[in-house]
Amino acid sequence: MVNLGDVFPNFDAKTTHGDFKFHDWIGDSWAILFSHPADYTPVCTTELGRVTKLVPEFNKRGVKLIALSCDNVESHKGWIEDIKSYMKDQGDFPYPIISDSDRSLAVSLGMVDPAEKDAAGLPLTCRAVFIIGPDKKLKLSMLYPATTGRNFTEILRVVDSLQLTVNQKVATPADWVNGGDCMVLPTIKEDEAAKLFPNHKTIPVPSKKPYLRITPQPK
Missing domain, CATH: 3.30.1020.10 (Antioxidant, Horf6; Chain A, domain2)
Structure with a gap:
């Protein structure tokens, strides 16, 4: 588990945009890591599609975005085509999706939803949100169950508050x-x-x- 103010783990990320160390990918930016239970599912499709539309707003705030689930990279890449079709946007998918097939990240970061399991009976990731500062420290975390889609406009609002209050009293x-x-x-x-x-x-x-x-x- 990572607590507020802790340095976020610098894990090896296997993603749709290639493999990298997480801290290297963050660089000097703010970052949001958000997980979803599974590819090819309805609520997750609406969520990741909504984020594609908000990428310009996150870019204005210097925030990088990266998603995660327990599916493999090839599954992510296939599902991305469905998301693009749903959003009626055939451009390049604007952010990477991490593969956590062995669930090591989900377990270490406390992102497992015990109420949701795959066909093999293994638990899936919940809808977690982690906001990480340029200092690589955790600034905010939120956990949602699989049945509740997130409001990413609210997450933008939270970013505005975090970036304001880090510099102002x-x-x-x-x-x-x-x-x-x-x-x-x-x-x-x-x-x-x-x-x-x-x-x-x-x-x-x-x-x-x-x-x-x-x-x-x-x-």
Whole structure:
């Protein structure tokens, strides 16, 4: 298992774009590794197809994308043609898919879904999302069951929050979207907050504790 803040494992990746070390592929970029239960399945087809449409948005944010399942590379390559047909896009498939046929990554990263098994009775990968920073450390992880497709627009929103808060002394509130108001970190003393965020305001609450401080999103 990898915890938040841990360096993500530098595993050997066998993919539809060739073989490489994972850290070499990340380089100095942000990266998202997301797994799916199996090729040639309906929800997975909609998910990986949706990601192909969002690649330009991830590119704007300097984020590389890579998928993974327990199927082999040849299976991935055949299924890609179905995804392209479903999306009505016959261009090159824009991101690699990792083969984890021996399930070593799925087990080591805690991505196994015990409720979903293949024809041989072996467990499949869940719908995991790992966001990894340029420092190769895990910034966020999410696990979904096989029955629930992911909202990749939400994952874009999360990337925006991570990239903002890594450089600014703010946090993003519930339902925040890029450009919205932020929260001043509780660890920032008021005199420092006044200098950093001259337009911030404190919301009064019955406890009279001045912890709800809102500021326009810093540039």
